[in-house]
Structure formats: structure tokens, C-alpha cells
Amino acid sequence: MSVDAITRVKRDVVIANRILARNDVLDAYGHVAMRHPLDSQRYFLARSLSPAIVEEEDIVEFHLDGTPVDPNEKRPLYLERFIHGGVFEKRPEVKASLHSHAEDVLPFSISKTTKLRAVIHTIGDIGDGVPTWDIRDKFGDGTTMLVTNMAEGRDLAGCLDCNRMALMRGHGFVAVGRTINDLVRMAVYIPRNARVQMNAMRLGDYIPLSAGEIAARATLDPEAPAMKRGWEFWAKEAGVGHLLGD
Numbered sequence: 001m002s003v004d005a006i007t008r009v010k011r012d013v014v015i016a017n018r019i020l021a022r023n024d025v026l027d028a029y030g031h032v033a034m035r036h037p038l039d040s041q042r043y044f045l046a047r048s049l050s051p052a053i054v055e056e057e058d059i060v061e062f063h064l065d066g067t068p069v070d071p072n073e074k075r076p077l078y079l080e081r082f083i084h085g086g087v088f089e090k091r092p093e094v095k096a097s098l099h100s101h102a103e104d105v106l107p108f109s110i111s112k113t114t115k116l117r118a119v120i121h122t123i124g125d126i127g128d129g130v131p132t133w134d135i136r137d138k139f140g141d142g143t144t145m146l147v148t149n150m151a152e153g154r155d156l157a158g159c160l161d162c163n164r165m166a167l168m169r170g171h172g173f174v175a176v177g178r179t180i181n182d183l184v185r186m187a188v189y190i191p192r193n194a195r196v197q198m199n200a201m202r203l204g205d206y207i208p209l210s211a212g213e214i215a216a217r218a219t220l221d222p223e224a225p226a227m228k229r230g231w232e233f234w235a236k237e238a239g240v241g242h243l244l245g246d
């Protein structure tokens with residue numbers, strides 16, 4: 001029997017947390033959210049908990065401004081949940097959003113000379129010219145560097161603009177998808193792409209994907225069987241295969 005749409009989304013948020021933790025995209029910190037399937041002004045995100053141990057009962061429903069829908073929700077919440085509200089507010093087509101501190105990506109968030117490029121085919125989705133958001137530009141020199149309110153979340157979403165990913169200077173990145181699989185599949189390869197680029201730079205000149213290749217990758221259906229193959233495998237590998245299905 002099929003589960004209802006809300007249960008499906010909550011389970012998918014759990015699966016996404018576990019896959020991203022298992023693949024070192026998220027560690028003790030970082031989080032992943034999904035827009036509500038029936039109400040575009042709400043989203044689902046875990047309570048403040050490390051992604052590798054998130055369970056279905058940990059998923060909390062939020063208004064876009066970061067307020068829990070249930071006024072009796074008293075559990076600690078992620079300080080940086082405003083990242084997701086900012087993104088979902090600005091990008092109606094985006095259904096899933098994540099925030100990561102993956103170490104392999106960080107050098108590209110602070111380099112004054114070298115940009116993160118798509119260098120492996122699986123990551124063409126990030127496009128050419130990943131923007132970098134610097135909280136200092138608008139919010140000054142004394143922030144904690146965390147995105148702790150909607151003004152900061154909206155500013156970050158403005159930097160992301162129509163891209164799939166934005167770096168956050170000295171902090172991490174935000175990435176988005178049209179579906180949860182679209183996001184998770186791309187995100188698994190973001191640190192791997194960063195490692196390949198860094199290693200290639202040690203060898204000298206390197207060849208990133210061309211504009212034409214990036215455009216062609218963007219035409220792929222994120223829900224096509226070939227693009228979804230990883231979701232099932234990674235879920236089982238992460239110990240949440242029982243949450244797959246209808």
C-alpha cells in the first residue's frame with residue numbers, strides 16, 4: 001500500500017540525510033530540507049540533530065520564515081534553517097535544498113584566484129561559475145558567519161540566484177534540486193569534483209566541462225532511471241533501504 005504524500009516526503013528527508021552523511025557531504029553539522037508537497041509555503045527539515053542519526057520522528061514542518069508549524073514544537077532546531085526558507089522563497093521550482101561544510105569544497109570558497117569548476121561529468125549541473133557568498137559584504141565584520149535569520153537567508157538566496165550551488169566564504173555551500181534525488185545525486189559528487197579539480201591542478205593545466213557539455217547535462221531528466229540508480233543503492237548502503245518504496 002502506498003504511503004501518503006507527507007510520510008513519503010519525511011522518509012525521503014531521512015534517506016537524504018543518511019546518504020549525504022554516509023558520503024561525507026554532511027558530517028556532525030549540515031542539513032537537508034524538502035519543500036512540502038502540498039503547500040509550497042512550508043518545508044520539512046530535521047530538528048537539530050546530526051544527519052547520520054536522523055529518524056522519521058525527527059522531521060519538523062516549518063513555515064518559510066523558519067517558524068515551526070506546530071506551536072508546541074520545543075525541541076532544539078537548526079540555527080541555520082533560514083538558508084532553506086530563503087531558497088524556497090526565491091526559487092519556486094526548487095523542491096530540495098542542502099547546506100554543507102564539506103572540507104574538500106572549502107578551499108574554493110576562500111581562494112582569490114581559483115574558482116570551483118565542473119570537471120567531472122556527473123557534476124555538470126553546478127554550471128560554470130559557481131557564485132561565492134560572503135556574509136561580510138552585507139552584514140559586516142562581526143557576524144558568527146552563520147545564517148541565523150531570514151535577512152541573511154534571503155541575501156544568500158540572492159547570491160545563489162538561478163544557480164544550483166553557491167559557495168559560502170570560509171563556511172561551506174548551499175545546493176538545490178528540482179527533486180530530492182536531483183539534489184542528492186549532484187551533492188554526492190560535489191566534494192568528489194572538488195578533489196578531482198584540486199588534484200588536477202597539482203598536475204598543471206586541466207580541462208573543465210565546456211559550456212555546451214554543461215548545457216547538455218542540464219537537459220537530463222533527474223527522475224530518469226539512470227539518474228535515480230544511485231538513490232536506491234546509496235539508501236541501502238546507508239542502512240535505510242527499508243524506507244524506500246511507494
Ligand SMILES: [Zn+2]
Nearest residue numbers: 080099171172
Ligand atoms: Zn553552516
